Amino acid sequence: MTSKRIAVLGFRHEAMIACPFLTDESTTMTWYLDELLDVPVTTLTGVFDTIAAEDGFEAVPLLFCRTLPGGGFERGLYEKMKGDSLNLLKEHGLFDGVLVLNHGAGETDGLGVHADTDYIVAVREVVGPDIPITVPFDHHGQVTQELLDAIDAMACLRTAPHRDNYETSVRATKQLIDIMKTGRKPKKAAVHIPMMIPGEKCMTDYAPAKDLFGMLPDYDALPGVTEAHIFVGFGWNDLPWCGMKAVVTHETSEEEALRLAREIADKVWARRKEFGLKMPTAGVREGLEQAAAAPEKIIYLADSGDNTTCGAGGDLTFVLQEAIDLDMQDIIIGGIYAPDLVDQCIAAGVDSEVTLELGHHISARKQIKTVTAKVLASGDAVDTSAYTNLRGNDSPWAKVQIGGVIATFHSARVSFTGPGHFEAVGVDPTAHKIYVVKVGYLHPQQEDIMNRNICLLSEGVGALDFTLLEYSKVKRPCFPMDGDMEWSSIEGVFEGNKGLLATA
Numbered sequence: 001m002t003s004k005r006i007a008v009l010g011f012r013h014e015a016m017i018a019c020p021f022l023t024d025e026s027t028t029m030t031w032y033l034d035e036l037l038d039v040p041v042t043t044l045t046g047v048f049d050t051i052a053a054e055d056g057f058e059a060v061p062l063l064f065c066r067t068l069p070g071g072g073f074e075r076g077l078y079e080k081m082k083g084d085s086l087n088l089l090k091e092h093g094l095f096d097g098v099l100v101l102n103h104g105a106g107e108t109d110g111l112g113v114h115a116d117t118d119y120i121v122a123v124r125e126v127v128g129p130d131i132p133i134t135v136p137f138d139h140h141g142q143v144t145q146e147l148l149d150a151i152d153a154m155a156c157l158r159t160a161p162h163r164d165n166y167e168t169s170v171r172a173t174k175q176l177i178d179i180m181k182t183g184r185k186p187k188k189a190a191v192h193i194p195m196m197i198p199g200e201k202c203m204t205d206y207a208p209a210k211d212l213f214g215m216l217p218d219y220d221a222l223p224g225v226t227e228a229h230i231f232v233g234f235g236w237n238d239l240p241w242c243g244m245k246a247v248v249t250h251e252t253s254e255e256e257a258l259r260l261a262r263e264i265a266d267k268v269w270a271r272r273k274e275f276g277l278k279m280p281t282a283g284v285r286e287g288l289e290q291a292a293a294a295p296e297k298i299i300y301l302a303d304s305g306d307n308t309t310c311g312a313g314g315d316l317t318f319v320l321q322e323a324i325d326l327d328m329q330d331i332i333i334g335g336i337y338a339p340d341l342v343d344q345c346i347a348a349g350v351d352s353e354v355t356l357e358l359g360h361h362i363s364a365r366k367q368i369k370t371v372t373a374k375v376l377a378s379g380d381a382v383d384t385s386a387y388t389n390l391r392g393n394d395s396p397w398a399k400v401q402i403g404g405v406i407a408t409f410h411s412a413r414v415s416f417t418g419p420g421h422f423e424a425v426g427v428d429p430t431a432h433k434i435y436v437v438k439v440g441y442l443h444p445q446q447e448d449i450m451n452r453n454i455c456l457l458s459e460g461v462g463a464l465d466f467t468l469l470e471y472s473k474v475k476r477p478c479f480p481m482d483g484d485m486e487w488s489s490i491e492g493v494f495e496g497n498k499g500l501l502a503t504a
């Protein structure tokens with residue numbers, strides 16, 4: 001008996017359209033064919049492990065693209081990745097099923113439509129209407145009606161910070177195999193919930209997200225339900241398809257899927273005012289002072305306004321400048337995007353003293369400060385291959401000391417999301433008092449090693465107060481901008497989004 005062949009392809013990109021730095025090759029990695037088998041990304045390993053454990057099914061890896069969150073894809077880079085994907089799908093076909101590995105929050109500069117929708121609809125056109133397609137989404141992604149029409153089922157992350165990428169891929173793969181075995185395609189229903197919230201206000205360790213995501217397994221267990229989902233979406237983007245969604249897939253009944261999706265949406269909506277920052281927060285100066293006065297070591301401060309894990313630029317030095325002004329000691333500020341400063345430090349050489357002008361920001365107002373720094377180290381690449389597989393880490397970097405403050409500058413945008421990033425620039429990730437990273441919520445490996453954390457409510461495009469954003473394309477009214485609005489889930493039934501892609 002010949003095996004049933006499952007094509008594995010897709011991209012994971014989270015776009016922050018307010019970021020002035022488009023996603024280009026400096027922060028994008030693309031793997032082809034058997035290269036996918038060696039990429040230690042759990043989204044992939046969950047897929048391959050599940051297919052390998054199933055008799056009579058074979059994975060056919062085609063293409064996987066992963067980016068650091070940032071501005072929209074450069075149009076040419078996106079079109080090449082999409083073109084390569086479709087060509088490989090044609091060349092290596094025919095297939096019996098397709099796993100599309102997309103995140104859901106992809107955008108492409110100048111494309112005018114949601115990038116994941118554009119890509120997945122194109123995949124559907126290549127394979128035709130009958131071949132099942134499933135997707136392991138991130139819950140910070142978007143779904144559109146066109147995207148839902150193009151796929152057969154999906155799984156979606158249920159933890160933030162994300163600890164269940166592997167399990168989500170397993171579920172999406174099992175759903176695909178189930179459809180291939182039974183020939184039964186689930187019915188789908190989605191409800192748009194008019195809410196824009198940052199992921200930091202929807203952490204699943206805290207209510208209400210803990211309760212809302214925590215109830216999803218109960219929905220999965222209802223007769224006929226394939227999977228129930230809450231998409232938080234990517235609330236920073238003022239785009240017509242952005243906002244929260246409740247989505248349910250059901251084996252037989254579209255009516256039941258819709259009833260349950262509305263019920264979930266109503267439960268999310270009822271608790272809308274409870275979504276907030278549950279971790280300790282402070283202004284930049286106040287947070288630095290609190291950390292300096294605290295008795296613990298290994299205090300992690302999140303520079304949330306410049307959070308590169310949601311796509312902010314990473315070039316801001318507001319926290320660095322404040323730390324210098326406060327004459328802070330034993331503080332490490334990692335991952336500042338500053339190509340000019342790296343060039344200057346490398347030209348001067350290790351152990352040299354250099355005069356640096358901080359603050360020529362592109363992604364926020366300029367704030368120039370001239371400092372004397374000692375170059376402690378530099379390199380051609382930050383070796384974090386075991387952690388992130390992101391090309392930004394391949395770029396030149398320099399580590400400097402300014403008074404009691406140590407900072408690392410990089411020639412490409414990077415994200416310090418685990419202790420390995422500090423180790424890679426010669427910083428012990430547990431020996432120092434304070435670490436500053438450009439994230440919003442801490443990532444799992446950071447949560448696991450820190451003794452205390454403070455989210456700094458810093459300036460930048462990643463800032464967390466959405467009432468300050470001027471949304472004009474998002475469907476209004478919308479919470480929290482139109483704070484006292486009334487809403488019922490009947491208004492969000494998902495056909496309302498149909499056609500939005502054409503008018504964007």
Ligand SMILES: [Zn+2]
Pocket residue numbers: 138139140162
């Ligand atoms: Zn996410």
